[in-house]
Amino acid sequence: MTETKHAAAPPDVGAALPAIELAGVAKEYRAHGETVAAVRGLDLEIAQGEFFSLLGPSGCGKTTTLRIIAGFEEPTAGRVYLHGADVTGVPANKRDVNMVFQSYALFPHMSVWDNVAFGLRRRRVPKEEIRARVGEMLETVDLTGREKRRPAELSGGQQQRVALARALVNRPRALLLDEPLGALDQKLRQAMQVELKRIQREVGITFVYVTHDQGEALTMSDRIAVMNDGRVEQLGTPREIYERPATRFVAGFIGTSNLLAGEVERIGDGRAVISYGPDGRIEVPLRPALPAAPGRRLELTVRPEKITIGTERPGGALCAVRGTVTEVVYLGTSTNYNVSTATGADVVVFTQNATSADHVAARGDTVWLSWEPRHSYAMGAAQ
Amino acid sequence: MTAPATSSPRAPRRRVRRRAVRSGRVLHLYTVLLIAWLLLPIAVMILFGFNDTHSKQNYRWEGFTLRWYRHLFDKRDLTAALVNSLTIALLSTAISTVIGTAAGLALGRHRFRGRGAANLVLFMAISCPEIVMGASLLSMFVTFNLPRGYPTILAAHVMFSIAFVAVTVRARVVGLDPSVEEAAQDLGAGPWTRFRLVTLPMIMPGVVSGALLAFVLSIDDFVITSFTSGATVTFPLWIYGSTRTGTPPQVNVMGTLICAVGVVVALVSARRNVRRLQADRDARGD
Ligand SMILES: Nc1ncnc2c1ncn2[C@@H]1O[C@H](COP(=O)(O)OP(=O)(O)OP(=O)(O)O)[C@@H](O)[C@H]1O
Ligand SMILES: [Mg+2]
Numbered sequence: 175m176t177e178t179k180h181a182a183a184p185p186d187v188g189a190a191l192p193a194i195e196l197a198g199v200a201k202e203y204r205a206h207g208e209t210v211a212a213v214r215g216l217d218l219e220i221a222q223g224e225f226f227s228l229l230g231p232s233g234c235g236k237t238t239t240l241r242i243i244a245g246f247e248e249p250t251a252g253r254v255y256l257h258g259a260d261v262t263g264v265p266a267n268k269r270d271v272n273m274v275f276q277s278y279a280l281f282p283h284m285s286v287w288d289n290v291a292f293g294l295r296r297r298r299v300p301k302e303e304i305r306a307r308v309g310e311m312l313e314t315v316d317l318t319g320r321e322k323r324r325p326a327e328l329s330g331g332q333q334q335r336v337a338l339a340r341a342l343v344n345r346p347r348a349l350l351l352d353e354p355l356g357a358l359d360q361k362l363r364q365a366m367q368v369e370l371k372r373i374q375r376e377v378g379i380t381f382v383y384v385t386h387d388q389g390e391a392l393t394m395s396d397r398i399a400v401m402n403d404g405r406v407e408q409l410g411t412p413r414e415i416y417e418r419p420a421t422r423f424v425a426g427f428i429g430t431s432n433l434l435a436g437e438v439e440r441i442g443d444g445r446a447v448i449s450y451g452p453d454g455r456i457e458v459p460l461r462p463a464l465p466a467a468p469g470r471r472l473e474l475t476v477r478p479e480k481i482t483i484g485t486e487r488p489g490g491a492l493c494a495v496r497g498t499v500t501e502v503v504y505l506g507t508s509t510n511y512n513v514s515t516a517t518g519a520d521v522v523v524f525t526q527n528a529t530s531a532d533h534v535a536a537r538g539d540t541v542w543l544s545w546e547p548r549h550s551y552a553m554g555a556a557q
Numbered sequence: 558m559t560a561p562a563t564s565s566p567r568a569p570r571r572r573v574r575r576r577a578v579r580s581g582r583v584l585h586l587y588t589v590l591l592i593a594w595l596l597l598p599i600a601v602m603i604l605f606g607f608n609d610t611h612s613k614q615n616y617r618w619e620g621f622t623l624r625w626y627r628h629l630f631d632k633r634d635l636t637a638a639l640v641n642s643l644t645i646a647l648l649s650t651a652i653s654t655v656i657g658t659a660a661g662l663a664l665g666r667h668r669f670r671g672r673g674a675a676n677l678v679l680f681m682a683i684s685c686p687e688i689v690m691g692a693s694l695l696s697m698f699v700t701f702n703l704p705r706g707y708p709t710i711l712a713a714h715v716m717f718s719i720a721f722v723a724v725t726v727r728a729r730v731v732g733l734d735p736s737v738e739e740a741a742q743d744l745g746a747g748p749w750t751r752f753r754l755v756t757l758p759m760i761m762p763g764v765v766s767g768a769l770l771a772f773v774l775s776i777d778d779f780v781i782t783s784f785t786s787g788a789t790v791t792f793p794l795w796i797y798g799s800t801r802t803g804t805p806p807q808v809n810v811m812g813t814l815i816c817a818v819g820v821v822v823a824l825v826s827a828r829r830n831v832r833r834l835q836a837d838r839d840a841r842g843d
Contacts, residue, residue, distance in 0.1 A: 246739055266742045279740040283758040292754075296745035344744065 191258040192219040193348050193380040194243060194271075199252035200404075201238050212238040214404040216252070220348070220382060225374055227383045227391040230401030231427065236384040239401075240350050243382065245269045256347055267296075272341035273350040276357070278333050280325040286312070286336050287321040293344040311343040314373060331362045338373070348380040355390070367394055388428050392416060400424050418551060419475065425553065431475045432521045434495070435556035438468050445547060448472060451516025453487075454495040457547035465555050473556035478524040480549040483511055483534050488544040497521060499539045511535065513543060599816065606809035613803030625806040632807055638795035639811055641707070645791065646776040649714035654768045656715070657722025661767075662760070664723065665730025682720035690717070691784035698785065705787030713785045714775045721774065722767035729763030769822070776815070 201213040213235040220226045228236045241247040242254060245266035253262045261269055272293070281289050290311060294304045312318050315335040325333055334354060341349055354370070355363045371394050374381050385391050391398050392412040400407045400415060400423075408420040419425035425433070436448035436456060446466050448456040458474045466472050476493075488494055500520070501512035504527075511523040521543060525534065535541045605615055609622035630636045664675060694713055698705055741755040757764075779793040786794060796808055 244743060246742075266739070267745050267747055273740070273743045275736045275740060277734050277736055279734060279736040281737060281741070281755055292741070292746075293744035296750065340740075340744070 191222075192255075193222045193224070193257060194218070194220040194382065195255040195258075196239075196243070197253045197255070199239070199242060199249045199254065201235070201242060201247060202250045211404055213242070213249070216406060218399060218406070218409075220380060223378050223380055225371070225381045225383065225394060225396045227385060227395040227398045228401055229385055229388060229391040229398050229427075230407075231386060234401045235404040236386070236401060237352055240273070240352050240382065240384050243348075244271060244273045244350050270347045271350055272344055272346040272348075274337050274341050274352065274354045276353045278325070278337040278357075280333060280336055280340070282325055285322050285324060286317060286328070289325065289336055290339045290343050292340065297344070307343055311339045314342075314376065315339045330358055331366060334358065334366065335369075338370070342373070342377060342379065345377075346379065348382055350382045350384075352384045353386070354383075355385075363390075370394065392428070400427060402427075416477075419553075422473075422553060425475045425551075430478050430522050430524075432478060432481075432519070433473060433475055433553070434515075434517075434519055434521070435471055435473045436517070438466055438470055438472050440468055441466060446472060446552070448474075450495050454516060456493040456495065456550055457491065458550035458552045459548060460552060464552050466552070471556040473553040475551045475553055476521075476545055476549055478510070478522040480545045481521070481523045482544050483513070483523050483525060484542050484544065485535070485539070487542050491547060492544040493547055493550060494542055494544045495521070496540065496542055499535045499537050499541055502535070502537055511541075513541060515543075602809050602816075603813045606806055606813050608806055608809075610806060613805075615804055615806050615809070625810050629807055629810055632805060634790065635792075635795055635799075635805070635807060635811075638790045639792045641789060642776050642792035645707070645711055645714055646772050649711055649718055649775045650768050650772040652711075653715045653718035653722050653771050654764060657719045657767055657771075658726050658760070658764050660719065660723040661726025661763070662730055662756070665727040665733075666735070679720045679723055682717060683724065687717075687778075687780040691781040694781065695784040705785055706789045709785045709787065710782055710789060710791065713781050714778065717778075717781065718771035718774055721770045722764075725767035725770065726760055726763045729760045733759055773819075 196216045196218040199213060199216045200211070203210045203212055216239060228239060230236055238247060242249050245261070245264060245268075248263065253260055255261065256270060281292065284292070287308060290308045291304050294307060299307075309318075312321060315338055317332060317335055317339065320328065320332065325336065328336065334357075338354070351370075355366050358366060367390060370381075383391070383394065392415075395412055397409065397411055398415050399409045402423050408415055408424045410418075410420075415424060416428055419428060419431070422433070425431040434450065434456065436450040436454075439447045439449050441447075441460070445457050445459055448458065450456050456474065458472065460466055464472075482488070487496075495515050497513040497515040499511055500514050501510075503510040503512075506527070508527055509525050511525070513521045513523060515521055523543060604618075606625055607621050607623065608615055608618060609620040609624065610617070611619070660675070660679075663669070664672060664679075691713075694709075695705075698709055703709060737759070738751055738755055741751045746754065777793055778791075779797060782791055783794060783797075790798070792811070796804060799805070799808070
């Protein structure tokens with residue numbers, strides 16, 4: 175136990191070997207005479223004790239990646255390492271990782287206790303130790319007193335926790351979770367997100383977490399790999415991925431992003447100034463690799479919550495764009511506006527309803543959208 | 558204002574209840590008639606096991622006796638036939654359950670070359686008219702110059718039972734979540750442990766009903782047995798042979814006892830289901 179606690183310390187302390195490493199992993203399925211590439215060349219290093227998420231749309235290869243790590247699928251190319259040991263070709267029952275299935279996959283004919291003890295019994299752990307560890311684990315997931323029940327006699331959330339306990343009790347090198355909260359309703363889901371995060375901190379085990387819910391990935395993860403069509407589009411912390419999406423796909427997939435494009439007027443002070451429509455002006459910080467020059471069109475994104483909506487043109491160095499409100503959606507704590515801008519691009523704005531009770535604008539109003547230049551994020555040359 | 562508002566919804570409700578009472582009565586009558594229809598021949602069988610008959614025939618009621626129960630095994634050849642039937646049924650059930658379960662698992666779980674053909678053959682084995690099957694078996698045994706007798710009966714019974722076991726097991730397997738077995742593997746169980754601790758318990762209801770079906774089909778099979786028996790006599794064959802000279806009341810007694818065993822098996826399994834449901838409800842109730 176102390177060993178894993180150590181590993182949960184900052185990555186550079188125990189970073190000698192990554193818990194999981196994928197090197198050039200690819201997987202092709204043969205179905206009806208055709209080959210389907212589910213994963214195309216993945217290189218990943220997941221550190222000991224890390225909460226790592228695989229995030230992406232349906233069919234992008236998340237489950238396949240997880241099953242390759244677990245040992246249920248053999249990659250058609252590449253190697254899999256667990257703690258530096260090459261486990262490619264080793265069957266799942268001989269790998270020191272455990273999986274939590276989306277369907278939970280509990281043993282229906284066994285009690286909660288027998289479900290959780292299953293892995294320890296297979297490894298011939300002494301009876302006394304099994305009793306202690308299973309009891310302790312059931313306490314951790316708050317299922318004490320329900321040991322004798324069958325899975326069918328538990329609620330969805332309880333079944334989920336049995337599945338978690340059944341895997342965690344073995345103290346695996348890593349826990350692989352395939353959309354473990356997918357079958358729960360919204361409220362339970364949020365409660366379980368907090369719970370999962372707490373358990374992960376307590377046991378200090380590496381979690382590889384598959385989800386297509388970006389909110390879930392952002393709130394829980396240390397790092398996220400955003401996947402698309404069998405590839406990793408971007409790898410980074412939630413903040414990096416949210417604030418500085420590497421590709422159009424990531425910008426579109428994570429949160430709501432407003433994509434705007436305009437012609438670069440001039441460049442100076444590490445920024446490009448873009449004229450937008452007849453009277454709009456946007457400033458965007460430049461990055462070294464970006465091909466920006468006066469006269470070329472540039473694409474950029476702004477997050478909806480960074481934009482302020484007002485009736486007057488703001489002064490100072492703020493970015494400002496004029497538009498017409500096409501939709502107002504009141505959401506209690508916040509209000510969303512859809513604004514059609516001069517060049518035809520639609521911009522979404524989120525405002526908090528903290529201060530003023532009255533709406534800033536109504537449908538059909540002409541408004542000014544403004545934000546600080548540092549919140550503009552350049553994506554690349556626009557077509 | 559309030560009076561009609563409360564009475565108007567009550568009137569149709571009373572009508573609904575009256576309709577429920579009437580349909581309840583119809584259902585009751587239907588149930589009684591159905592039970593009578595099914596029970597009558599069985600009642601006659603049981604009753605004539607107590608018939609104090611003195612002729613060779615057992616057609617007319619001549620008073621109550623327990624004589625036939627006391628002299629149940631007096632007719633040596635009848636007893637031998639019953640023993641043959643029981644051992645063949647037990648053996649063929651055991652063999653066909655093992656083979657049929659393996660087949661059902663493979664067909665329900667895996668895609669492999671010959672799977673479609675295997676499914677088709679199973680269906681053919683079930684739907685093929687018994688008498689045609691029996692006749693073909695006889696000509697096959699004659700062609701291969703195999704002496705007919707106990708082994709050929711057993712082989713034939715195993716053959717037609719496998720299909721029934723395989724089909725019931727397959728139906729069970731298809732409804733299972735394959736990730737449950739993967740979970741067992743993930744937790745360190747090798748192939749045999751996985752089968753013993755996870756797969757088999759989950760398909761057990763299918764295996765048991767397949768086995769019961771196999772047993773029932775075997776013990777009273779007449780058509781196929783008569784083609785493959787040679788000189789060996791089974792219970793149904795003996796009874797058929799005896800009808801010309803007169804069926805002794807022991808036959809009724811044996812039928813009654815076989816039937817009683819069936820009822821006990823059914824009751825025990827029903828009781829277990831009820832108890833499990835009860836336990837489930839208790840567990841959920843707190
Ligand atoms: N056993 C299989 N045979 C053939 N193709 C498969 C198989 N499993 C997955 N695929 C294909 O591989 C691709 C990736 O599938 P995968 O299950 O990894 O996606 P995913 O990211 O988990 O999606 P989801 O969010 O819907 O679960 C899909 O195009 C899928 O159709
Ligand atoms: Mg998936």
